[in-house]
Amino acid sequence: MLRAQSHFSTAAGKSRFFRARGFALIETLATCLVITVTFLGVMQSLLLLNQRAVLSRIQTNARAIVQRNIDRALSEKYTPNILPAILATTPANGAVWEDDGGTDGLVTVLAENGTANSTVRGTLTRTVTTSSVTGLRLVQFSLTYAYRTKNYTFAASTARARD
Numbered sequence: 001m002l003r004a005q006s007h008f009s010t011a012a013g014k015s016r017f018f019r020a021r022g023f024a025l026i027e028t029l030a031t032c033l034v035i036t037v038t039f040l041g042v043m044q045s046l047l048l049l050n051q052r053a054v055l056s057r058i059q060t061n062a063r064a065i066v067q068r069n070i071d072r073a074l075s076e077k078y079t080p081n082i083l084p085a086i087l088a089t090t091p092a093n094g095a096v097w098e099d100d101g102g103t104d105g106l107v108t109v110l111a112e113n114g115t116a117n118s119t120v121r122g123t124l125t126r127t128v129t130t131s132s133v134t135g136l137r138l139v140q141f142s143l144t145y146a147y148r149t150k151n152y153t154f155a156a157s158t159a160r161a162r163d
Contacts, residue, residue: 094127
């Protein structure tokens, strides 16, 4: 708290001192301005951190979807007489793979609160080619999705030999 001393003259010619107590209006306004700017900076930082956390969660989910399909391609029974659908050859540019059992060609990467506004969907593409080695299949899964006007892709590949 600031204390100021003022000098006043009285009618009798005697000076009288008194102390002003409290804050000046300009000090109060400056303090409010500093607090407001600090608050806005903290809020902006929290919003940015939240956006990055959501993007990280989406990328983790995309990786899990691709990895799940790679694991499935490696675990299906594959013999000279049995060729599972996941290991069937595709065109060079790949084919859409329905991971979630739907028929729309999209997989759900992230669904929050069950609303359409918070759902991220993407296209899972499967590419299977044969190798010069008999019975060897080269399998690649690629998941492409959009989040906040940017496109992202996660891909993984493996080789599968007959059992």
